[in-house]
Amino acid sequence: MYANAYLENPVLSDASKPLIDASVPVLRQHGLAITQLFYRNMFEERPELTNLFNMGNQANGSQQQSLAAAVFAYAANHRNAEALGPVLERIVHKHVSVGLKPSHYAIVGKHLLGAVKTTLGEAATPELMTAWDEAYWVLAGELIAAEARLYQSTNGGPDHRVPVRVVQRKQQSDDIVSFTLAPVGDGKLVDFAPGQYVSVVVELSPGKFQQRQYSLSDAPNGNTWRISVKVERGDAERPVGTVSNWLHRNADEGTVLMVSQPYGDFAPSIEGDTPVALLSAGVGITPMISALNTLAQRNPNRRVVFAHAARERSQVAHIEDVVAAVAKLPKLSTHYFLESGEPATIAGGKALPGRMAVERVLAEVGTDCDFYLCGPLPFMQVQRAALEGHGVAAHRIHREVFGPDLLDDIL
Ligand SMILES: Cc1cc2nc3c(=O)[nH]c(=O)nc-3n(C[C@H](O)[C@H](O)[C@H](O)COP(=O)(O)OP(=O)(O)OC[C@H]3O[C@@H](n4cnc5c(N)ncnc54)[C@H](O)[C@@H]3O)c2cc1C
Ligand code: HEM
Numbered sequence: 554m555y556a557n558a559y560l561e562n563p564v565l566s567d568a569s570k571p572l573i574d575a576s577v578p579v580l581r582q583h584g585l586a587i588t589q590l591f592y593r594n595m596f597e598e599r600p601e602l603t604n605l606f607n608m609g610n611q612a613n614g615s616q617q618q619s620l621a622a623a624v625f626a627y628a629a630n631h632r633n634a635e636a637l638g639p640v641l642e643r644i645v646h647k648h649v650s651v652g653l654k655p656s657h658y659a660i661v662g663k664h665l666l667g668a669v670k671t672t673l674g675e676a677a678t679p680e681l682m683t684a685w686d687e688a689y690w691v692l693a694g695e696l697i698a699a700e701a702r703l704y705q706s707t708n709g710g711p712d713h714r715v716p717v718r719v720v721q722r723k724q725q726s727d728d729i730v731s732f733t734l735a736p737v738g739d740g741k742l743v744d745f746a747p748g749q750y751v752s753v754v755v756e757l758s759p760g761k762f763q764q765r766q767y768s769l770s771d772a773p774n775g776n777t778w779r780i781s782v783k784v785e786r787g788d789a790e791r792p793v794g795t796v797s798n799w800l801h802r803n804a805d806e807g808t809v810l811m812v813s814q815p816y817g818d819f820a821p822s823i824e825g826d827t828p829v830a831l832l833s834a835g836v837g838i839t840p841m842i843s844a845l846n847t848l849a850q851r852n853p854n855r856r857v858v859f860a861h862a863a864r865e866r867s868q869v870a871h872i873e874d875v876v877a878a879v880a881k882l883p884k885l886s887t888h889y890f891l892e893s894g895e896p897a898t899i900a901g902g903k904a905l906p907g908r909m910a911v912e913r914v915l916a917e918v919g920t921d922c923d924f925y926l927c928g929p930l931p932f933m934q935v936q937r938a939a940l941e942g943h944g945v946a947a948h949r950i951h952r953e954v955f956g957p958d959l960l961d962d963i964l
Contacts, residue, residue, distance in 0.1 A: 569684035591668035619957030725870035745815035772846035783836035834928030
């Protein structure tokens with residue numbers, strides 16, 4: 554959408570470019586330490602920002618890794634707008650969905666550059682710090698401008714939230730409950746592109762907020778939105794998930810939730826006649842169900858392969874949607890893979906034992922097909938490698954990550 558608008562005129566000065574280039578290996582080495590220190594100092598000085606950030610990602614380390622990755626990616630690619638465009642696009646959508654404001658950039662800039670200086674010690678010469686200050690603000694300027702454009706395009710703004718009422722709550726599998734959301738009063742819900750998500754804000758205790766993204770899990774219909782939330786139960790090493798448990802516990806029919814407008818740049822193709830493969834694992838099924846239901850409405854003659862992997866039969870969600878899609882899309886084929894190996898018939902077909910084998914999909918549609926992946930990071934890494942190994946062009950493979958993206962394809 555906005556990718557071509559980024560960094561059309563790179564404005565990093567000639568004095569800064571070699572310093573930025575030379576600091577890439579140093580940043581790679583210290584990136585994680587820098588971002589950890591940055592977050593610690595920032596939250597100490599501005600504790601109210603813990604309402605904005607995903608503190609689950611802070612606790613499990615994934616956000617810290619992601620910011621480090623973004624800094625490396627920028628340093629390594631400041632001459633290469635093509636590689637940076639899609640990365641920035643994803644960040645912009647995420648930022649806008651959580652309500653980022655231009656004024657936040659000065660706070661992050663102060664603490665990020667402060668942490669670079671502290672971590673590098675004597676190596677942080679005044680020239681290097683000037684170059685990084687410049688680089689940070691070039692990047693921040695791009696993000697602020699793109700975020701303003703995106704807010705404008707949705708008639709939103711950083712403080713804009715849509716009140717929605719839960720009108721239906723439905724158990725979709727052992728762990729996944731779907732919530733159908735209707736506007737409160739005379740409000741109207743905007744349409745969205747299949748693949749997009751909303752940020753849901755919950756007040757955990759007075760004045761203490763958290764927000765999480767949930768992909769919309771049905772076709773746009775002008776009246777309601779639907780999200781499907783997997784409860785993160787936790788285990789010996791990991792605490793239970795904060796917001797998913799809050800929603801499963803509290804969001805009964807009638808509950809009013811505050812959510813963002815739909816955002817996100819993962820957009821399975823609906824129109825056209827190139828075959829399309831929707832490959833998911835676990836709760837990664839949600840954007841695929843939205844795409845499948847939209848294809849059934851708008852382009853029922855499309856050749857579609859839907860493949861889904863789960864640990865066991867009881868964890869397979871949205872079977873009713875798939876059964877309905879099979880009836881509407883004559884050129885749809887479905888494949889289910891169960892790691893448990895238990896015998897099961899799902900949506901009219903026999904589930905296969907083990908992990909997803911993309912060869913099954915390729916045997917039907919070949920490599921001249923658009924592939925969409927969503928699931929845990931290891932699932933997507935394995936499937937992407939398998940697809941590329943079979944000759945699928947990288948530009949044909951698209952993915953959604955249900956957490957901060959590790960940006961591994963440009964690092
Ligand atoms: C674009 C996008 C779309 C998404 N769509 C969906 C969707 O459709 N459905 C869905 O269910 N989810 C979706 N998600 C994921 C969702 O946003 C949440 O991340 C998820 O619900 C978990 O949030 P939580 O608050 O329950 O868990 P959190 O409290 O955020 O915890 C997350 C994980 O970190 C672990 N953790 C927390 N603290 C620690 C610690 N101290 N040490 C070790 N581990 C720790 C937890 O055990 C848990 O496994 C999506 C995410 C994104 C980015
Ligand atoms: C140049 C500056 C910045 C860069 C490079 C950057 C980078 C990123 C990246 C890579 C992500 C993860 C995107 C994904 O989901 O894959 C992210 C998410 C996020 N960023 Fe930024 N960011 C910047 C500035 C800011 C600022 C100024 C704030 C607010 C103070 C902020 C708040 C957030 C929040 C709240 C998220 C959502 C995920 C979470 O909370 O874990 N960011 N950013």
